[in-house]
Amino acid sequence: MSIQPIALSNARISTFRPGAASRPATGFEQTLAQGQLRRIEAKEFLFAEGDTISHVYRIETGALALYKILTDGRRQVMGFAYPGDIVGLGIDDKYTMNAQAVKPTRVRCLPVSALRQSAARDPALGLKLYETMARELAATRDLMLTTGQRSAMERVAGFLLAFSRRNQRNGQDPASFELPMTRTDIGDFLGLTIETVSRTFTKLKLMHLIELAHSNHVKVLDIDALAELADGDA
Amino acid sequence: MSIQPIALSNARISTFRPGAASRPATGFEQTLAQGQLRRIEAKEFLFAEGDTISHVYRIETGALALYKILTDGRRQVMGFAYPGDIVGLGIDDKYTMNAQAVKPTRVRCLPVSALRQSAARDPALGLKLYETMARELAATRDLMLTTGQRSAMERVAGFLLAFSRRNQRNGQDPASFELPMTRTDIGDFLGLTIETVSRTFTKLKLMHLIELAHSNHVKVLDIDALAELADGDA
DNA sequence: CGGAACATTGACCCATGTCAAGTGTCGTGG
DNA sequence: CCACGACACTTGACATGGGTCAATGTTCCG
Numbered sequence: 001m002s003i004q005p006i007a008l009s010n011a012r013i014s015t016f017r018p019g020a021a022s023r024p025a026t027g028f029e030q031t032l033a034q035g036q037l038r039r040i041e042a043k044e045f046l047f048a049e050g051d052t053i054s055h056v057y058r059i060e061t062g063a064l065a066l067y068k069i070l071t072d073g074r075r076q077v078m079g080f081a082y083p084g085d086i087v088g089l090g091i092d093d094k095y096t097m098n099a100q101a102v103k104p105t106r107v108r109c110l111p112v113s114a115l116r117q118s119a120a121r122d123p124a125l126g127l128k129l130y131e132t133m134a135r136e137l138a139a140t141r142d143l144m145l146t147t148g149q150r151s152a153m154e155r156v157a158g159f160l161l162a163f164s165r166r167n168q169r170n171g172q173d174p175a176s177f178e179l180p181m182t183r184t185d186i187g188d189f190l191g192l193t194i195e196t197v198s199r200t201f202t203k204l205k206l207m208h209l210i211e212l213a214h215s216n217h218v219k220v221l222d223i224d225a226l227a228e229l230a231d232g233d234a
Numbered sequence: 235m236s237i238q239p240i241a242l243s244n245a246r247i248s249t250f251r252p253g254a255a256s257r258p259a260t261g262f263e264q265t266l267a268q269g270q271l272r273r274i275e276a277k278e279f280l281f282a283e284g285d286t287i288s289h290v291y292r293i294e295t296g297a298l299a300l301y302k303i304l305t306d307g308r309r310q311v312m313g314f315a316y317p318g319d320i321v322g323l324g325i326d327d328k329y330t331m332n333a334q335a336v337k338p339t340r341v342r343c344l345p346v347s348a349l350r351q352s353a354a355r356d357p358a359l360g361l362k363l364y365e366t367m368a369r370e371l372a373a374t375r376d377l378m379l380t381t382g383q384r385s386a387m388e389r390v391a392g393f394l395l396a397f398s399r400r401n402q403r404n405g406q407d408p409a410s411f412e413l414p415m416t417r418t419d420i421g422d423f424l425g426l427t428i429e430t431v432s433r434t435f436t437k438l439k440l441m442h443l444i445e446l447a448h449s450n451h452v453k454v455l456d457i458d459a460l461a462e463l464a465d466g467d468a
Numbered sequence: 469c470g471g472a473a474c475a476t477t478g479a480c481c482c483a484t485g486t487c488a489a490g491t492g493t494c495g496t497g498g
Numbered sequence: 499c500c501a502c503g504a505c506a507c508t509t510g511a512c513a514t515g516g517g518t519c520a521a522t523g524t525t526c527c528g
Contacts, residue, residue: 068375071465074383078375091368096375119361126360127353133367134325140374141302141312141330148381148425149308152516183475191382196516198476214525215475231305386484417507427485432508448493449507 031118032058035108046099046107047088053095055109056088062105063180066097067188077189078140080181082166086132088112102181147191155190156200158230160210164220175220183215265352266292269342280333280341281322287329289343290322296339297414300331301422311423312374314415316400320366322346336415381425389424390434392464394444398454409454417449 040046046057046064064081078097081087087099119125146155168174183194204210209226211219274280280298298315312331315321321333353359380389402408417428438444443460445453
């Protein structure tokens with residue numbers, strides 16, 4: 001896979017499906033399902049880097065940007081969290097990133113104390129947490145391969161491609177979607193300036209690979225060509 | 235901390251200290267201690283991306299480079315593994331990176347089957363694995379902040395600084411050390427070409443912040459200035 | 469309608485990549 | 499012990515992708 005900009009997209013601790021009995025609900029999922037629902041507005045923080053960890057969250061609707069900042073203001077977006085994703089896990093007692101909503105978002109809250117208790121008893125939960133982290137690590141490494149080695153065009157094409165594929169996985173239209181985040185977010189995610197992101201979008205338009213109805217609504221015209229541009233990958 | 239280029243440097247599953255009884259050895263550590271010792275030569279692979287996972291390894295002596303490659307040859311070194319570090323963990327049944335010795339290296343081997351068995355029974359082990367991954371994730375994110383947002387000088391200064399600090403933690407001279415890896419490895423790690431790495435080393439020499447006896451022996455003359463150059467961090 | 473926030477576009481510049489030559493350093497074989 | 503080749507590193511000259519700065523356009527909302 002060429003790009004994996006979705007911090008926790010595969011990091012779901014097994015989505016809870018009431019109908020499908022194939023996978024029994026763990027204590028964690030049961031607890032989470034009863035967790036309090038919380039609504040946050042666009043640009044509001046769910047938590048900030050350095051805050052003491054109180055809860056772990058699962059996104060229900062909306063989207064979050066997860067990022068770190070340097071003192072001089074440079075910012076690296078580590079990923080975006082979408083419905084189903086879990087955010088806030090970590091071994092220290094402080095959050096290591098900022099989690100800021102990019103649009104109105106609802107999350108379900110689980111106190112970490114409850115998580116710790118369960119984990120001390122249930123070997124399966126410990127392994128799930130391990131899996132979750134391992135997946136996120138894999139995603140982060142893919143992103144690093146991207147920001148470390150690829151050209152602006154490869155990065156942007158890969159970003160759009162990942163979005164398209166994510167839609168497909170979720171049974172939505174892979175050829176037409178709304179980007180919830182700003183150019184600044186995309187730039188800070190890919191390690192580019194907003195100008196470069198914008199220019200690259202324009203190039204893709206001129207090549208007739210995409211259309212931009214409004215600046216955030218993307219229509220993919222030629223996904224194969226897009227994949228080729230994004231490529232350079234195993 | 236400004237840079238953390240050491241993939242698994244903090245990812246040790248609690249170093250086993252026979253003398254200190256404060257921390258009881260887990261089943262994992264006991265098993266590992268009895269694991270087979272294996273010697274690999276410089277440039278030899280411990281495992282390659284895509285190989286089926288058979289063992290998890292702990293480095294005893296030497297150093298490994300862990301990296302991914304794109305089809306066109308571009309390479310991203312994700313980190314280096316030093317004595318005490320654990321490599322080979324992952325949720326899939328294939329290794330996700332190449333692990334290649336940068337100098338003669340000895341590792342202790344643990345079959346994953348043994349690990350899986352232990353983990354199914356022991357909640358503490360699952361949590362340790364989780365911790366290990368969480369630490370490595372944090373290190374990878376720091377590296378991403380580096381390759382994504384920093385200048386060549388910041389990257390190289392940070393790299394040397396991390397090396398110095400690592401030596402200090404291990405009770406060795408923080409002002410004088412041998413880099414086990416080539417300029418190519420450093421470049422592919424920091425997302426720079428070997429020429430840029432070399433030129434940056436030269437600049438640091440001219441600024442009298444370091445000395446290079448042989449091209450791989452670094453003497454740090456002014457660690458504070460180095461830290462300042464590396465900085466831009468929280 | 470007005471203004472704020474975001475996006476696009478253009479002109480220019482610079483840090484870093486590219487290409488090429490030159491300089492150690494090491495190990496091997498004569 | 500020296501000659502040689504292999505390999506890694508350094509240095510220089512030049513090219514360029516993407517950053518910076520500035521002006522303009524677009525969308526949205528009060």
